[in-house]
Amino acid sequence: MRRLVSGLSAAALAVTAGTALSLSTSAHPARAATTYNVLFDNAHAETAGNADWIISTSQPDPLNQNPNPSSETSWTGAISAWGVALQRTGRYSLKTLPSGNSITYGGGGAEDLSKFNAFVIPEPNIRFTTAEKTAIMKFVQSGGGLFMISDHTGSDRNNDGWDSPKILNDLMSNNSVDSSDPFGFSIDSLNIGNENPDVIGSAAAGDSIIDGPFGTATGTIIRNGTTVTLKPGDNSTVRGEIYRTGYSPSGTTGAAVATSTFGSGRVMFIGDSSTIDDGTGQSGNTLYNGWTDPAGTDSTVMLNGTEWLAGGTGTGSGGGGGGSPLANGGFESGTAPWVLSGGAAVTSSRVHSGSHALTLGGSNNSTEAATQEVLVPPSGQLSFFTYISTTETSHSYDFLTTTIKNSSGTVLKTVSTQSDGSTTGSWFKTTSSLSAYAGQTVTLSFSATNGTKYPTTFTVDDVALA
Numbered sequence: 086m087r088r089l090v091s092g093l094s095a096a097a098l099a100v101t102a103g104t105a106l107s108l109s110t111s112a113h114p115a116r117a118a119t120t121y122n123v124l125f126d127n128a129h130a131e132t133a134g135n136a137d138w139i140i141s142t143s144q145p146d147p148l149n150q151n152p153n154p155s156s157e158t159s160w161t162g163a164i165s166a167w168g169v170a171l172q173r174t175g176r177y178s179l180k181t182l183p184s185g186n187s188i189t190y191g192g193g194g195a196e197d198l199s200k201f202n203a204f205v206i207p208e209p210n211i212r213f214t215t216a217e218k219t220a221i222m223k224f225v226q227s228g229g230g231l232f233m234i235s236d237h238t239g240s241d242r243n244n245d246g247w248d249s250p251k252i253l254n255d256l257m258s259n260n261s262v263d264s265s266d267p268f269g270f271s272i273d274s275l276n277i278g279n280e281n282p283d284v285i286g287s288a289a290a291g292d293s294i295i296d297g298p299f300g301t302a303t304g305t306i307i308r309n310g311t312t313v314t315l316k317p318g319d320n321s322t323v324r325g326e327i328y329r330t331g332y333s334p335s336g337t338t339g340a341a342v343a344t345s346t347f348g349s350g351r352v353m354f355i356g357d358s359s360t361i362d363d364g365t366g367q368s369g370n371t372l373y374n375g376w377t378d379p380a381g382t383d384s385t386v387m388l389n390g391t392e393w394l395a396g397g398t399g400t401g402s403g404g405g406g407g408g409s410p411l412a413n414g415g416f417e418s419g420t421a422p423w424v425l426s427g428g429a430a431v432t433s434s435r436v437h438s439g440s441h442a443l444t445l446g447g448s449n450n451s452t453e454a455a456t457q458e459v460l461v462p463p464s465g466q467l468s469f470f471t472y473i474s475t476t477e478t479s480h481s482y483d484f485l486t487t488t489i490k491n492s493s494g495t496v497l498k499t500v501s502t503q504s505d506g507s508t509t510g511s512w513f514k515t516t517s518s519l520s521a522y523a524g525q526t527v528t529l530s531f532s533a534t535n536g537t538k539y540p541t542t543f544t545v546d547d548v549a550l551a
Contacts, residue, residue, distance in 0.1 A: 122200060128183065128185065130210035130243045134210075136358070139164060146180060165363060203229065206253075210243045234358055250273075272356070276309055281307070284334050296389075304381045310358075324343065346415070360386070361376065411457065411548060432444045444542060446535050450537055452532065454533070458526060461522045467517045473507055476540060480504060483540065486503075486534075487503075487529075
């Protein structure tokens with residue numbers, strides 16, 4: 086695979102050899118501390134040939150190499166910039182599944198997937214066993230986040246007949262959990278030489294992959310890589326985040342970066358390991374810097390994606406194999422585990438992202454509600470988007486009240502009260518700290534009431550609690 090040696094990108098988080106890392110806080114203030122547990126795979130020849138896709142040579146715990154990393158060279162590996170950037174936020178606990186181990190879910194080991202919110206597979210070169218494929222699929226289905234990084238067709242680094250596109254397609258099409266295109270995409274048999282995909286998907290603009298806590302992404306790079314073909318008929322949550330130049334932002338082909346949900350979990354794909362290469366690693370490997378290539382914003386894409394997969398701000402279903410605080414926040418997986426009453430419904434007529442949202446109200450003399458029982462995490466940051474459409478000519482008679490309640494039904498906090506007199510005709514975001522209730526199981530409630538005439542419709546989407 087070819088990569089370009091390059092300078093810094095305009096990513097919100099820049100990483101350079103020998104230079105201290107820093108987070109840009111002007112557009113995206115630092116978030117309250119929480120812990121996202123992320124496991125990086127190194128059990129499937131991720132260092133075969135000229136590859137070096139590890140965050141550190143210290144495995145499973147990179148902190149044993151350097152407990153206070155300040156730059157990508159504090160840890161040794163071609164994706165150490167990625168790991169160090171996450172570590173320095175104070176929100177992440179990172180581990181590596183070392184060579185010689187197997188992927189498990191529910192097995193009780195220290196690196197068992199049940200202990201983690203997200204699992205990163207950086208260009209595997211050994212086919213997953215039947216048991217490993219079952220473990221991965223159950224992990225995602227139960228709420229985990231899966232990051233699949235492929236490379237071009239023919240990138241068989243250990244010459245065993247299995248390259249990363251073939252291995253990842255085999256995971257999706259030949260497993261014991263769901264082999265019917267569960268993620269809604271398949272990896273293309275391509276070797277795209279040198280391109281800079283910059284078409285933001287029409288359904289992705291403004292989502293937390295493109296505009297997230299680590300900055301705004303404007304594109305990615307391909308230096309001998311591939312893409313995916315989207316199959317929304319098999320999984321309606323699939324979306325192209327970034328497409329190749331010249332491809333339709335709402336099309337099903339040419340997606341260099343894609344996401345979807347499966348069960349209660351989240352999935353993300355990128356088609357070239359050049360994007361994660363920081364140019365430094367173990368002695369003897371010829372590495373190049375795609376992480377900060379100015380032709381793309383790869384560090385932003387990877388870091389935003391990791392946080393979304395781990396269950397942070399985002400679209401689609403809530404993630405987090407380590408105990409997701411909120412599930413199906415994008416209403417893309419039907420209604421469960423939300424409990425709807427009084428006519429509240431999951432619809433597709435108006436959405437903030439994805440293809441579904443929660444609709445309440447819209448009829449006179451009505452009370453409609455949606456509730457979900459959630460465990461408040463340490464940071465307790467609640468966010469959601471609302472769209473209000475009203476026929477009222479004077480205000481305020483119709484209301485959307487968001488509360489959290491204890492097990493007895495007592496209101497612990499009124500998060501917000503919106504009305505027919507609030508912002509109408511456009512999406513707006515509400516955020517609220519629930520950290521005072523960290524560790525408690527509460528009921529999150531959206532309740533819409535309409536008066537005797539001129540009804541108001543309240544639409545809610547992309548509910549997140551991290």
